[in-house]
Amino acid sequence: MLTPITQETVHSCIYTYLFTSNDSALHYVNSLCLSNDEFSFVSCVDLERFNSGVDANNHVGLGSLLVEKSIKLFFSSGVSGNNKSTVMDIINDLSSLNIKPKSTLVIFSPDRLLVSYNSESWDAFLNAIKCYASKRQLVIKLLIYGSLATSVIKPMLLTNNTKLSGMASLQKADGETYHYHVDFWSNAHGVKSDANFILGLNASGQFYVKQEYDDLMQVMTRDSADSDCIYISRTVLDENIQLPANVIVADSNHALIEQLDRPSASTVIFSCASQEEIKNLALACYQLRKSAGSRLKILIREVNQCLRYLDEQFLLRAGVNLILPFTVSYPRCISQMEALQGQVFTRVIPNTLEGLLKYNQIYEYKGYITNTIFVDYCSSLMQSFEQTRIRFAVIKLTILPGMQAEECLRLCHIRRDGDLVTVCRTAIYVLFSAVRISDVDVALNNIFEYPVRDLFRTVDVLNNLHDIEQELSTIVGQAMSVSTEVEKLSRVTAIFEPNIANVNQVSPSLAKRKQYRYFTA
16 A cells, blocks of 8 residues: 555645556556545546557456446547647536536546646646636546656646645556656645655556665665775776776676675676677676665676667666767766766666566567558557657658659668568658667668658658557558568668669659768769
8 A cells, every 4th residue: 555645635636647658547547446436537538539548458347447436427529629728628617517526536638638738828727627626625636648748748747836736657667567656745644755666456457565665765774885996897998098996807797797796886887899798788787786776886888889779778777877888988988987976776677587678679570561560560569668668750751743652662671670661652651669769860861772851752750659649540541562572672681781672773753862971872
C-alpha cells in the first residue's frame, strides 16, 4: 500500500496523474475499478477510440468493469473540430452532468488535447475544474496519458501547482514493474514531495508497492572512503599520458573488472572499440551497478566509432552514467569525469539480467515490407515505447508529379536492421526503428541515391505517437504492391556494397545526384 500521505485525497481538490502511455493509464483505471472507491468517469475521447485503446493493450473486460463500478460514465461525442476546444467543451459541460456531490470524478484525457495549451490556457482550464470541484465538493482526478505527458505537459502543470493538490507520474520500468513518482501531494495528513515507489501488478490487475526508496538518503549513509579512486582500462588512455596517484590502471576491460574490489563511490572507466564488445560490457556494468549502488560512477569511452543510438540506450539502461563519444578528446573526457564527481545515479534499471537483455533489440525486418506488416510493426513499436524509451520515426515522402512510387523505391537501399520502407499510391513511408529526431535527415540521405528534398515533393517527419497512429490507416488504405526485383533492391546485405543498382537506368526527374567530396559516383 502507498502511505496515506502519498495516496489519500481531499474533497474540493484536484489531483493530477501523468502516464507515459495509454496502457499504463488503463492499468490505473482498472486498479481504480477494483478498489472500493465510488467515482464517476469522464473520457475526453469518444467511445470507439477508448475501446480501440482497450483492445490494443489487451485490457479485456475493462469496459464492462467501468460500467459496473462507476456511478456515471461519459464519453466525448467527438463532434468538435478543434482539439483545443474539445477538452474545454467537456469541462464546460460538467455542470450539466450532475455528478454526485462529495464523490470522486475521474477525467481521462490524451496528451494531444492539452499539449498546445499555453500558460493562460492552463490557468483557465485548471480554474474551471477547481471551481467545479469546490462547488460540488468533489475529488477530481485528472488522468493524462501519452508520450508528451511528462516531457511537455508536466512542466506546464508545475508552473500552475497552486491550483493542484497533488501530482504523480507512472512509467513502466520492466515487465510488470512500474516506477511511481510523487512530485507533491497534500491531504489531511500533511504535504509530501519527491517520493518514489516501485509498483507491481497482481493477478487481478491492481497495483501494489514492491519497494519504497529514497536514493539520496540511502547513499548518504554509505561508505565514501573510495570516492576519489579512479579505475581505468589502459585501452581508454591516449599515448604518453601522465596519471595521478589515485588512478589504478588495468590492461583491459576484463582485467579491470577482475581488479575491482567492492567499489562503492569510485569512478570506473571502460573502453568500447567494436560492436562485439557491447553486450558483455553492458552486462558487466549492470552487475557493477546492482552490487555497488548509486554512488559508483561508470563511464564508457568510445575509442573507435562503433556505437549506434540503440547501443547507447542499451548501455545507459545497464547503469552507465556517461558515454564519451569517439570525437571527444582525452582531456575533455577527463573534464567530463570530474564533472560527475559527487553525483548520484538516479535512473531506474531493470530488476534482472533477463529484463536488461530485452533492451538489446534485435530487429526482425529490413528494407521493403508490405503495408500491413509495416503498420503492425509500427503498432508494436508504439506499444513497447513506454518501456524501452527508444525513439523512432515514420517519414512520409510525398512523390513528385510524374514520378512513380516504384521508381523512387529503386533509389532506396536500406542497410540497417529495423529500418523499413513501404509504398502507397502517392507516397513512400520510411520507418527508422531507433533514431534521434535530429539525425533523421542524415539517415534519410544515407538510404537514398539522391537528396530526399530533391527527390520528393514533401518530407514529413512523424515522431509523435498520436500522429503516427493517425497515419497508419492511410498507409493501409492506399496500399500498393511492387515487383520482386525492386523489393530486393531496397535491401543491402553489407554496409558498403558495390553496384547496388544501375541508377542511370532510372529517370532522375527533378533530382540531382548527390555530390561527394572525395569519391566519384
